Every structure is written in C-alpha cells, then in structure tokens.
Amino acid sequence: MTDRDQRTIGAPLALLVLYTLFIAAITLTPQQLGTGPDTLIGHALDLFAAHRETSWLTYERVEKLGNVAMFIPFGFLAALHFGRRRWWLGFAVGASLSAAIEIFQGTVLTQTRFATLSDLVTNTLGAGLGALFGLAAMVMWPSRRTRSDSGRRLAAV
Template sequence: MTDRDQRTVGAPLALLVLYTLFIAAITLTPQQMGTGPDTLIGHALDLFAAHRETAWLTYERVEKLGNVAMFIPFGFLAALHFGRRRWWLGFLFGAGFSAAIEIFQGTVLTQSRFATLSDLVTNTLGAGIGAILGLCCLAAWPKRSRRRESDKELAPV
C-alpha cells in the first residue's frame, strides 16, 4: 500500500466521527432548531406555500425529508469505512444510532423533544440510502492492492 493509501484509509472514519457528533449536537440537546414564522425554515415554508408547484412541501414533509437527508452522509461514510464486504453495516449502525437518539429523546428530553417512530424510519431510510451510495462508490473505485509492484519485485523468493 502506498503512503497515500495509508493516509486515506482513516479518512471515512474520522469524517464519520465528526458527522456523528454533528448529528448528536442537533438531536440530543434540549433546544430544537427554530421553526417559528420568523426563522429560515418558517420563511422557506411560506415561500413553498405561496407557489402551487411547491405547496405540497408542508412542515411535516420537510421535516421527514430533512431526517432522511441528515442520515445519508452517515450511512455513506460508514459504508466507506466498513468497505465492500460490510457496507451494509452503514445501514445497521444508522438504524441503531437513530434508535438511540429516539430513546434518549423519549426518556431524557421529554420536556422539549418528542420520540417518534416516523423519525426512526426516516433516519434509517437515509442511512440505508447513504450506505447504498457508499457501496456504489466502492464498486466504482478500483480495489487497493495490498503491495506495490516494486515491493513484489524486491521481496525474497
């Protein structure tokens, strides 16, 4: 393996750890993202409602799409970390992480957060989509060789 390959092996794991902390900061704190009328989300929903083509984008649908979108990078990075043969662990770990979030919200953050089955489903769906995208990237990239050709020539017989 070349020096460059050795440096990039840990990149998906490092990014996955950082992204997991990002999701935790969003979901495991008492304060929710602002969804009132004077927030960015409120203005976007008003804009969607004002046009016939986007009026179907209600708060509930935007929230569900946001849950899916939030977990796509998680599943993608996990699949890249686990590799071609264990890419499906991105889906499994995404489901487990989502379940842990919902349990925490439903037991500890009961005053400000709500645990819902739909969040678990949409988060898991996002992780699954991400894991499949990760598998597609892994399939498109050439496999890394264990040893360089120059190392094979120098190896004793």
Template sequence: MTARDHRTVGAPLALLVLYTLFIAAITLTPQQMGTGPDTLIGHLLDLFAAHRETAWLTYERVEKLGNVAMFIPFGFLAALHFGRGRWWLGFLFGASFSAAIEIFQGTVLTQTRFATLSDLVTNTLGAGIGALLGLCCMAVWPARTARAGADRELAAV
C-alpha cells in the same frame, strides 16, 4: 483485491466521528431548531406555500425529508469506513444510532423533544441510502492495487 482500500480507512472514520457529533448536537440537545414564522425554516415554508408547484412541501414533509437527508452522509461514511465486504454496517449503525437518539429524546428530553417511530424510519432510510451510495462508490473506484497495476502499464507504454 481486498475488501477495504487501506488509503481511505482514516479519513471516513474521522469524518464519521465529526458527523456523528454534528447529528448529536442537533438531536440530543433540549432546544429544537427554530421553526416559528420568523425563522429560516418558517420563511422557506411560506415561500413553498406561495407557489403551486411547491405547496406540497409542508412542515411535516420537509421534516421527514430532512431526517432522510441528515442520515445519508452517516451511512455513506460508515460504509466507506467498513469497506466493500461490510458496507451494510452503515445501514445497521445508522438504525442503531437513530434508535439511541429516539430513546434519549423519549426518556431524557421529554419536556422539549418527541421520540417518534417516523423519525426512526426516516433516519434509518437515510442511512440505508447512504450506505448503498457508499457501496456504489466503492464498486466504481478500483482498489489501490488494481489502480497501481494500471498505472504501471501506462508508464511502460
């Protein structure tokens, strides 16, 4: 059994490139997402604050959860691209990409963005979760050669 299922080499890489561009568009532009009271996020935070069960979802917590969630697909797609033997590179590349974002925000976008260690940690955590999910999926999905043999056995019956 090989470390990579060659049928899925192109798709995760193409999706990873597109998703990387999506993250870059969100994080590497001078404008932040609207967080004022008349924005979607503002309305959601008001809704959360109005209920005792969700009042703990403050802006800071939603932002941290959002950072984790944003990098889960990145780590997942990177792990699928690199395969079973090098799935951990999804975590490493996620941490590196997050560090590059924070450096760019802290040096180039200083007027409108803030580089924080918290963002680096939460983004990296998300990439790590995604990479582990990718590894779990690859462990559950049999490689093509294993499936082909099982299909031949079923056809012979």
C-alpha cells in the same frame, strides 16, 4: 489485499466521528431548530406555500426529508469505513444510532423533544441510502493496489 482500500482507512472514520458529533449536537440537545413564522424555516415554508408547484412541501414533509438527508452522509461514511464486504453495517449502525437518539429523546428530553417512530424510519432510510451510495462508490472506484500486493502477484506468476 483486504476489501478496504488502504487510502480510505483513516479518513472515513475521522469524518464519521465528526459527523456523528454533528448529529448528536442537532438531536441530543434540548433546543430544537427554530420553526416559527419569523425563522428561516418559517419563511421558506411560506415561500413554498405561496406557489402551486411547491405547496405540497409542508413542514411535516420537510422534516421527514431532512431526517433522511441528515443520515445519508452517516451511512455513506460508515460504509466506506467498513468496506465492500461489510458496507451494510452503515445501514445497521445508522438504524442503531437513530434508535438510541429516539430513546434518549423519549426518556431524557421529554420536555422539549418528541421520540417518534417516523423519525426512526426516516433516519434509518437515510442511513440505508447512504450505505448504498457508499457501496456504489467503492464499486465504481477500484481499489489501488499497494506495492506489496503487486510484488506478490508478480512472484506468483
């Protein structure tokens, strides 16, 4: 049997495609999420600033944490798709996707978006964490043997 569980061949790929489209919708459109004072993010940041325990949570930190969080599912699903032996491709493909996004933002969407090295780093960090979580999930959940595998094993004995 290969390193990929037969139960997880199609589902991670379908979810990965859908999630990649979600990332594209968030990052490759001219409009950014509203961050003004009368938006949900603005109200949340005001709430964080009003409390000593959460005052460290500034817009810049929330943005960086959001970038990491947005790419964790991508790395996770990519690792599941590629399997145990090639789980690291979740990290590499995530880094490549992030680079492509930043290049697009820096060349095509220059009027409304900004390409930054910190976005590339935080997106890549998120994809790497997701890929590690995917590897951990594959290690913790043993692959299910198919009937042909168990038949081959019995014939070998």
